[in-house]
Structures are given as C-alpha cells and as structure tokens.
Amino acid sequence: MSKSTTKHQSVYPLSRELLLSCEKPARYVGGEYNLAPVKPDAALQFLLCFPDAYEVGLSNLGVKILYDILNALPDASCEYCFAPWPDFGRVLREHQIPLYGLTSGIPARAFGMLGFSLQYELSYTTVLYMLDLAGIPFRARERGEGDPVVIAGGPCTVNPLPVADFFDLFVIGDGESAIKELAEAYIANKRAGGKKADFLRAAAKVRGVWVPDDDSGQRSAVSGQLKDEIATRHSVPLAMTQNERDSDRNCQPTTDNCPLKIKRAVEPDLDALPYPVKPVLPNIEAVHDRAVVELFRGCTRGCRFCQAGMIYRPVRERGFDRCKESAFSLIDNTGYDELSLTSLSSGDYPRIRELIADLSGALRMRHVGLTLPSLRLDSFSGDFKSGGGGLTFAPEAGTQRLRDIINKNITEEEILSACAAAFQRDNASVKLYFMLGLPFETQEDIDGIIALCSKIKRLGKRPKISVSCSVFVPKPHTPFQWCAQIGREKAEVSQRYLKAELKRLGVTFHYHDARVSEIEAVLARGDRALSGVVEAVYDAGSVLEGWTEFFNYERWTAAFAAANVQPENYGGARNLTEPLPWDFIDVGVTKAFLKREYARAEKGLTTEDCRKTCHGCGLRCKSK
Amino acid sequence: MLLFEFEKTGAFRYIPHVDMLRAVTRTLRRARIECGYSHGFNPHILLYFSPPLPIGTASRCEQCALDCVLSAEEFLERYNRAAPAGLKALSAAVFPYPVNPAAKVNKARYEIVLNTGKVEIKSCFAALSAAAREVLAGDLFEVSAGRDGGVKEARPLLHDIAVRAGGGAVAVDAVLSAGNRNLRADRFIEGLLKRAGLNYTGADITRVTLYQ
Ligand code: SF4
Numbered sequence: 033m034s035k036s037t038t039k040h041q042s043v044y045p046l047s048r049e050l051l052l053s054c055e056k057p058a059r060y061v062g063g064e065y066n067l068a069p070v071k072p073d074a075a076l077q078f079l080l081c082f083p084d085a086y087e088v089g090l091s092n093l094g095v096k097i098l099y100d101i102l103n104a105l106p107d108a109s110c111e112y113c114f115a116p117w118p119d120f121g122r123v124l125r126e127h128q129i130p131l132y133g134l135t136s137g138i139p140a141r142a143f144g145m146l147g148f149s150l151q152y153e154l155s156y157t158t159v160l161y162m163l164d165l166a167g168i169p170f171r172a173r174e175r176g177e178g179d180p181v182v183i184a185g186g187p188c189t190v191n192p193l194p195v196a197d198f199f200d201l202f203v204i205g206d207g208e209s210a211i212k213e214l215a216e217a218y219i220a221n222k223r224a225g226g227k228k229a230d231f232l233r234a235a236a237k238v239r240g241v242w243v244p245d246d247d248s249g250q251r252s253a254v255s256g257q258l259k260d261e262i263a264t265r266h267s268v269p270l271a272m273t274q275n276e277r278d279s280d281r282n283c284q285p286t287t288d289n290c291p292l293k294i295k296r297a298v299e300p301d302l303d304a305l306p307y308p309v310k311p312v313l314p315n316i317e318a319v320h321d322r323a324v325v326e327l328f329r330g331c332t333r334g335c336r337f338c339q340a341g342m343i344y345r346p347v348r349e350r351g352f353d354r355c356k357e358s359a360f361s362l363i364d365n366t367g368y369d370e371l372s373l374t375s376l377s378s379g380d381y382p383r384i385r386e387l388i389a390d391l392s393g394a395l396r397m398r399h400v401g402l403t404l405p406s407l408r409l410d411s412f413s414g415d416f417k418s419g420g421g422g423l424t425f426a427p428e429a430g431t432q433r434l435r436d437i438i439n440k441n442i443t444e445e446e447i448l449s450a451c452a453a454a455f456q457r458d459n460a461s462v463k464l465y466f467m468l469g470l471p472f473e474t475q476e477d478i479d480g481i482i483a484l485c486s487k488i489k490r491l492g493k494r495p496k497i498s499v500s501c502s503v504f505v506p507k508p509h510t511p512f513q514w515c516a517q518i519g520r521e522k523a524e525v526s527q528r529y530l531k532a533e534l535k536r537l538g539v540t541f542h543y544h545d546a547r548v549s550e551i552e553a554v555l556a557r558g559d560r561a562l563s564g565v566v567e568a569v570y571d572a573g574s575v576l577e578g579w580t581e582f583f584n585y586e587r588w589t590a591a592f593a594a595a596n597v598q599p600e601n602y603g604g605a606r607n608l609t610e611p612l613p614w615d616f617i618d619v620g621v622t623k624a625f626l627k628r629e630y631a632r633a634e635k636g637l638t639t640e641d642c643r644k645t646c647h648g649c650g651l652r653c654k655s656k
Numbered sequence: 657m658l659l660f661e662f663e664k665t666g667a668f669r670y671i672p673h674v675d676m677l678r679a680v681t682r683t684l685r686r687a688r689i690e691c692g693y694s695h696g697f698n699p700h701i702l703l704y705f706s707p708p709l710p711i712g713t714a715s716r717c718e719q720c721a722l723d724c725v726l727s728a729e730e731f732l733e734r735y736n737r738a739a740p741a742g743l744k745a746l747s748a749a750v751f752p753y754p755v756n757p758a759a760k761v762n763k764a765r766y767e768i769v770l771n772t773g774k775v776e777i778k779s780c781f782a783a784l785s786a787a788a789r790e791v792l793a794g795d796l797f798e799v800s801a802g803r804d805g806g807v808k809e810a811r812p813l814l815h816d817i818a819v820r821a822g823g824g825a826v827a828v829d830a831v832l833s834a835g836n837r838n839l840r841a842d843r844f845i846e847g848l849l850k851r852a853g854l855n856y857t858g859a860d861i862t863r864v865t866l867y868q
Contacts, residue, residue, distance in 0.1 A: 048858055316675045317678065367685035399693060
C-alpha cells in the first residue's frame with residue numbers, strides 16, 4: 033500500500049508516428065477541457081477505468097459522478113482510462129508501453145486503485161484486456177501488495193460472481209457515498225501503514241461493498257469482531273462454516289442459513305449529493321455528447337423484464353430547483369448545444385411540464401436544444417420532443433396479452449393515438465422498439481408486431497416506420513429471473529420471419545444478434561465457474577465485444593466446452609425454489625415479491641404503477 | 657466580421673477538423689460571445705476556418721472568422737478565458753467587410769523539426785540541404801498521395817525550402833500550397849527525406865504562417 037505516482041514516469045509525449053498509425057489518436061492523448069488537475073502526491077491515486085472505447089466511456093454519467101467525488105477529496109486524485117481500440121492496443125504491446133492514466137500518462141499499475149465500471153456483461157473480456165495492457169495480474173489472489181486494488185461497480189455487479197475472481201471488491205448500488213467511504217478508508221489505511229488486507233477488511237464494512245476473497249484466499253471468510261460489525265451493518269447473519277464454504281465453490285448458499293447478504297448501497301437523497309456540472313469534454317465526438325441532467329433514479333412502473341426498474345428502486349427525485357440549476361451550470365461550463373433530461377422514464381418526473389417550460393425558453397435564447405430520451409408512450413403529450421429526430425416508442429411486445437405479461441401498461445389505443453398525434457404535427461417518422469423471446473411469447477405476439485405496424489402505417493401519409501427488435505435476456509433480480517433465455521436458433525427464426533414480413537410492409541427492420549443475447553444471458557446469470565471462461569475467451573483474442581465487429585460467438589462456445597460448462601444450465605429455466613447464484617446480493621426487492629410478480633405474469637395480470645399503490649416490493653419506501 | 661488567429665497545439669493537434677470546429681463552437685458558447693447563427697431547423701454558429709490541417713500537424717496560425725460585435729480585445733479576453741489549452745486565440749482583428757480565410761489562403765509555411773534518430777546531425781543536414789537544392793532546381797518531386805500507396809507530383813505545390821541545424825536537431829522550413837491545391841507537410845517531408853536517402857523516423861510539424 034505504498035503507492036504514489038510521483039516516482040513513475042509518464043508515457044507522454046507519445047510519438048506522433050505511433051499515434052498516427054492508429055484510428056482516432058485523439059482518444060489517447062488527454063488534454064480534454066474541464067479535466068481536474070492531477071495531484072501527484074495525493075495518498076489515493078485512483079484510475080477510473082471504463083472497459084469500452086473513449087467515446088462510450090465519456091458518455092457515461094456514472095463515471096462522471098465518481099470522477100468529481102474523488103477529485104473533490106483533498107488527498108485523492110482521479111483520472112480516466114478507457115479501453116484502447118485494438119489498433120492502439122497492438123501499438124502499446126509492440127512498443128511495450130503500459131496502459132496509462134489519460135491525464136498524466138502515468139502507467140495504470142502505478143495507481144493505488146483501479147475502479148472498473150461494469151455496464152454490460154460483454155465488457156468482461158475488455159476488463160482483462162485493460163489489466164493485461166497495464167501489466168496487472170488478472171486474479172485478485174495473484175496480485176500482491178505492490179499491485180493496485182482493483183474494484184468494480186455498475187449495474188452488472190448485482191450478480192458479481194462470474195467476474196468475482198478478478199476484483200478485490202465490488203460496490204453494489206449507488207456509488208456516491210460508497211466510493212467516498214472507500215477512498216477515505218484507503219487513505220486512512222495508507223497513513224497508518226496498513227496492508228492491502230487491512231484496507232479490504234475496512235472496505236467490507238462499507239454498505240454495498242462485497243469483498244469476494246479475504247487475504248487467506250478464502251471466499252467471503254471474515255473473522256471475529258469484524259464479522260459482527262458487518263453483520264450489524266448488513267443486518268443479516270454472517271456466520272459461515274467451513275462446510276458451507278466448501279459446499280459449492282461456484283454458487284453462494286442462499287437460503288435461510290445464507291452466510292452473507294450484501295445490501296445494495298442506496299442514496300436516499302439525491303439533492304444531498306454533488307452533481308457533475310463540470311464534466312470532462314471529450315476530444316472527439318462521444319456517443320452521447322450532450323449535457324445531461326438526471327431527473328431521478330428508480331422507476332415505479334414495474335415492467336417485469338426491466339432490471340433497472342427493479343435494482344434502482346425506490347424512486348428518488350432530484351429537486352426541481354436543483355435540476356434547473358444543474359442544467360444552466362452545465363451549459364455554462366460545457367458550451368453544449370443540447371441538454372438531455374434523463375431517467376428511466378422522464379415523463380414521470382412530477383413537475384416535468386413546468387421544468388420543460390422553465391428550461392426551454394432560457395435554453396432557446398442560448399441556442400440549446402432540449403431532449404428527453406426516455407419518454408414513455410403514455411406520457412407523450414405531443415408538446416415536447418423525445419430523443420433526436422422523429423419519435424421513439426417502446427411497446428416492447430406485439431400484443432396486449434404479452435404487454436400485460438411483461439407489465440408494460442400500455443394499450444394499443446394509446447400507441448395508436450400517440451402516433452396519430454405525432455403524424456398530425458408532420459412528424460412522419462416513428463421508431464418502435466420490441467423484444468423477441470419474452471417469456472410466454474407465441475407466434476401471435478410476433479404477428480402482433482406486424483399488425484401493429486400496419487395499423488400505424490394507415491395513420492399517416494406514408495410515415496417512415498422503423499422497428500428495432502432486441503432479444504430478451506432474463507436478468508437477475510427481476511420477476512423473470514427464473515425464465516429461460518430463448519436461445520439463438522429460435523430467435524433467429526422469428527427474426528427471419530419479421531424481416532420478410534416487415535419488408536413487405538415497407539417498414540425498416542433492425543435486429544440484434546441473437547448470439548450476443550445468448551452469451552449475455554449466460555454471463556448475467558452465471559456463477560464463479562465462468563471466470564475461467566471469460567479468461568479463456570480473452571486469451572483467444574476477444575476484446576471490445578460490445579462492438580458487433582469484435583464479438584466472436586465461436587470463442588465463447590469453445591471456451592464453454594473446454595471448461596466443461598453447459599451454457600444451457602445458465603441460460604435455461606430455473607426452478608422457483610432453487611437457490612440462485614445472485615441471491616446473496618440484496619438489492620432491496622425481495623424474492624417473495626419477484627415470485628408474486630412472476631405468478632401474476634403467468635396469469636397475464638398487470639400490476640399498477642407503485643406511485644398509486646404500493647405492492648410491498650421490499651423497499652418499504654412509503655413507510656420511511 | 658471578426659477574424660481571430662488561434663493555435664492548435666498539444667493534444668489538439670490530434671483532433672480532426674470537425675471536432676476542432678465543435679471545440680471552438682463550445683468555447684464561444686461558454687464565453688457567451690454572441691455570434692451569427694445559421695437559419696433553418698438546426699441553427700449553428702457560422703464559422704469560417706482556414707484550410708483544415710491533417711491530424712497530427714500542429715499550428716500557431718489557424719484562422720477563424722465570425723460575425724460578432726465585440727472589439728478584438730474584448731473578444732480575445734473572453735474567448736481565452738473559456739478556451740482549452742492548445743486552442744487559445746493568439747490575435748484578433750475586426751473587418752468592416754466579410755472575410756473567409758478558407759477562400760483566401762493559398763500557401764502556408766511549416767516548421768518541421770526532424771527526429772533524426774541515430775543519423776548524425778551534420779550528415780543529415782548536408783543530405784537534406786542537397787536534396788532541397790535538387791528539388792527546388794528540378795521540376796519533378798513525387799510525394800505519397802495517401803494510404804493507398806499512390807504518388808502525386810508535388811513540385812508545382814512547393815514554393816520554398818530552408819534547412820536549418822541547431823539546438824541538437826535538424827529542422828526544415830517549407831512554404832507549400834494550401835487550400836484547394838494543397839500539399840501536406842507530412843507527405844512533403846517524407847518525400848524530401850526519401851530523396852535525401854534518409855530514414856523517416858518522424859517529425860514534429862507546425863504550421864506557422866498562412867499566406868494569401
Ligand atoms: S416499496 Fe412499494 S412504493 Fe416503494 S418501490 Fe416498492 S412497490 Fe414501489
């Protein structure tokens with residue numbers, strides 16, 4: 033734990049020739065506007081790692097929040113690091129240049145802590161790619177005192193098991209307080225001359241933190257007094273016998289004798305938290321290159337397929353004035369010409385109309401456009417713009433029956449009248465999002481997509497309709513967590529059918545690679561047996577698999593076979609009574625609630641928006 | 657119209673023209689400098705730039721013209737307070753008539769500092785000077801025309817070459833056509849080094865003056 037970057041040499045300036053041999057060299061040179069100054073003598077040197085390209089990473093709100101919090105601490109310094117595109121990765125290897133922090137050029141391995149943001153499962157191989165380029169051992173237990181502490185946060189950590197071997201700790205849930213507490217614990221431990229294990233012991237007490245292995249290499253074994261402290265903190269029994277420990281190396285025991293439950297970190301009051309109003313501006317155009325105000329976290333709609341709707345409960349709103357202030361500060365500090373109000377369902381923000389009215393006048397004067405990317409169909413009122421360009425709606429399923437099953441409380445009339453209203457205002461283009469392979473889906477539901485499109489088509493004068501179909505992945509901590517993933521072959525049959533039928537209708541059709549969803553399902557629902565598979569796939573050469581051009585299905589199937597892992601065991605249906613690998617993560621919604629919701633889905637019963645009636649999901653937010 | 661000259665140095669030398677345009681636009685907006693906007697569905701600030709630089713070439717003489725009512729001094733002060741390092745304005749002037757640097761500029765001077773690697777400076781200087789004399793005296797000078805491996809006849813686009821040695825490096829100053837008929841400084845130096853029989857191991861290229 034004696035990390036300081038002062039004695040480490042920066043890799044800057046990189047040779048012009050090396051940079052120019054790669055696509056988009058501006059990704060690799062730093063110098064962005066609004067960068068926090070580097071504090072080379074700060075006790076905590078934190079490298080915020082995003083396992084995807086620069087343009088994706090700098091679009092992410094979560095990392096912007098953490099960057100600000102860490103840099104605001106007097107004894108901490110935080111820089112960004114993104115996954116190099118493969119061409120630059122090769123250059124780094126050939127010239128033995130280690131992966132580095134983007135502001136200082138200091139090698140990643142000289143940092144005290146590396147924090148990875150796990151946004152989607154297919155980024156797991158890219159985590160290894162970045163560790164590899166940094167010269168840091170993959171597995172936590174292979175890393176020594178001289179190596180950085182490697183941590184992870186982000187939505188994927190609600191089932192951290194498939195990548196548990198690679199991280200020293202996970203932060204599950206909201207990161208604001210947790211990262212601050214972790215940083216403070218790290219700094220205190222360093223000042224006290226403590227070892228990495230001492231820090232991890234302290235870290236385990238932070239709400240939302242899971243330390244997979246202790247210093248003796250035992251999974252989740254925590255001793256003595258600390259055990260009691262954590263038990264109190266997490267208010268669940270911690271005791272874990274050797275038998276339990278040995279019982280199933282890959283799956284956490286989950287029933288009443290559960291040895292450890294990790295409670296997700298939940299920020300109760302967003303207004304009490306800092307908001308990044310001075311974000312780093314990307315050197316080249318980012319995927320989402322605009323000012324972003326987060327209106328609220330969580331969602332009350334209760335769509336049964338939606339993991340975000342379950343794992344970010346309860347709804348916590350940012351105050352009206354705070355949203356406005358943040359919007360104006362963001363524009364002042366960035367010069368962006370577009371401001372986006374985001375959340376899981378922006379139309380549900382209580383004073384949304386007033387906010388739009390207040391913002392749009394002032395923003396128009398400054399030539400700033402306002403967008404609401406996540407507008408629900410039923411909150412569309414025809415007086416503000418959703419996303420960029422035309423209208424974007426997500427009916428998700430083709431028939432009312434299936435929409436009821438997934439609890440997407442939207443009727444066909446609502447869909448049609450929203451489209452009709454849009455067409456009347458000359459807005460003759462509509463994008464519709466659907467999912468294939470939802471639980472209880474039948475051929476009628478696929479035909480329903482076509483029928484819906486042809487009805488919408490009749491509403492306007494040759495409207496441009498485009499349909500985008502993803503393949504559903506049943507995710508942990510949702511009412512569909514027990515359901516089977518549809519699998520590649522079945523999904524491809526539906527895709528071929530829709531492609532032909534929609535073409536006949538003159539509707540543009542986009543669909544996701546069914547093989548990607550199949551692998552995603554395995555990783556999302558996996559356990560510790562998968563870390564070897566992830567490593568094997570990386571070793572075979574896979575990185576940046578979120579990009580279609582780099583995804584390689586065959587490497588995954590080969591790695592499953594080599595590791596004797598049956599992907600069907602993970603992607604297939606699970607029994608409602610069997611323990612699930614992610615049961616030890618307590619996101620707040622109870623298993624009983626999820627089961628109830630599953631049972632209602634089976635019967636085709638909807639559950640009302642919980643702003644109106646509380647359904648007792650486990651968060652007890654109304655009783656607080 | 658106001659015309660300002662700005663640098664494109666440091667990290668910004670690696671930024672493509674379109675992203676540089678975006679960065680200048682954002683700087684103007686942060687500085688709250690009122691400027692002329694285009695009309696239409698998606699109004700944007702009307703900016704007129706000097707001919708684009710290739711990625712990797714720095715500059716101390718980029719130009720940009722815009723409609724704005726500020727005095728040159730006030731513009732410089734406000735712009736630079738909001739500008740990122742590497743994209744600072746160097747000077748500004750107000751004209752009572754429209755200016756468009758892209759239309760006017762036809763030549764540019766470049767300062768090219770060579771990475772001579774293991775080649776001794778003296779012999780490098782001698783070889784380059786000889787090559788420069790030869791190229792200027794002759795009427796054929798081929799340079800690479802891009803990644804596809806083609807070549808382009810560049811002698812008509814080449815106006816002056818001066819080779820200097822000092823401070824432990826060899827540098828070449830060259831005046832090359834810019835704008836519609838353009839000779840890229842990186843391709844020029846590659847060609848000259850080839851002519852001199854030297855290995856190309858890289859160079860730091862900066863555009864230092866624009867000519868009309
Ligand atoms: S406790 Fe009730 S109101 Fe709160 S999120 Fe759960 S269902 Fe909704």
